[in-house]
Amino acid sequence: MSTPLQFHRLTTPRAAAAAGVLFSVLFTASLVLLWTTVPEGGAHGSQWTVAGSGHLKTAAALMPFAGIAFLWFIGVVRDGFAGVEDKFFSTVFLGAGLLFLAMVFATTSVGIGLAHSSTDVTDPGARAEVVAFATMALTALGKTYALRMAAVFMISLATIWLKSGVMPHWLVWTTYITAVVVLVAADTSVWLMLVFPVWVLLVSVMLLGRSGVIHLPDAIE
Template sequence: MEPTTDRLKTPRAAGMAGIAFALLLAAAIVLMRIAVPSGSADATVDPDNRWAIQVSLEIVPFAGIFFLWFMGALRTHTGAAEDRFVATVFLGSGFVFVATLFAAAAAAGTVLSEGTPSEFGRHYAYTLLSTYAMRVAAVFVLATSTIGRMLGVFPRPLALLGTLVGLVLLVVGSGVPWSELLFPAWALIVSIHILRARRGTARTPGQDRPHPS
């Protein structure tokens, strides 16, 4: 009885953590994009928008924590059936993404602390986020979609969507503004699927009970 309960709780934890991560990361990206210009070299940060940088910096650590919870719950759900090579890429890309995300937030913090934000600080923060963090996130998406497809955890359309999102993030990188939002959008879709799949699994035992004659 206990193993079944654990199997039902793990997808729920992954789904809830994934939704929290997706919403927090999306909010942090939007706030950072609004507050810190990424365009011309002479662009300046509007003093009225400095609050957005502060809120974004407060959000990022919680987004990273929920992402680690999301990643751990997903790996526990796959269990010993996962491919070790793909699982290693899955774990490695996840950890590097969180580290790079925190580094990008720290770089953005220098923009907030400086009286006159420098072009270097602004460019460094965006390079870490859009070029490095998002490309590592692309590897995580591709590894997760591969594991989901191999184990039958993800339906074929969801696995194909993950492959497409991963390739776009990997190839496009910082070339298209706001493309970073593809990652939290994918995480949100996967989390909703996990919760819906768990709800269907939880109803199955009740449906199998024999009717009294």
């Protein structure tokens, strides 16, 4: 007589919350490389694509790993809902997170296209037009779309936290205020994108503290 199969419930590793920390570091590094190379607000000639091609290629190399870490971060956050998530807000939360990631990948892809334009587009006039279009597309993807999806991600997650009580109120209201500011002021500067990895870092530290990986003061917990 065969022995019945025994199934074990999968559990999220405690250290998995460190994925948010890894995302914050890689995403910030990629953003700094990208936005210190690309002139904000216009294409200001095409000569910068030659000097900055190395930065653009490095940013493109880092971003996929930041994206993988962000997917892990989403999984860790969902695991923390402990079965009390609201289906409506969870759908918005997941949709906004995945759209944010898609927009970020698209932004970086345009950046790598700019890096190769200095060698693959030989005609100076054509190169200037390609750079002008790609720069405007990159800026719009980053500021107008990706950043606002990040704000929706934060708002939906804060609402789930508020309804379930799984996170402290000070973090919920800090998230709401930060997300609203980002949502309204997204078009003012590409550097506002740095707000999101800082927020992810804060949430990750809270999750690591709750899992016992690090110790947090009682006032923060």
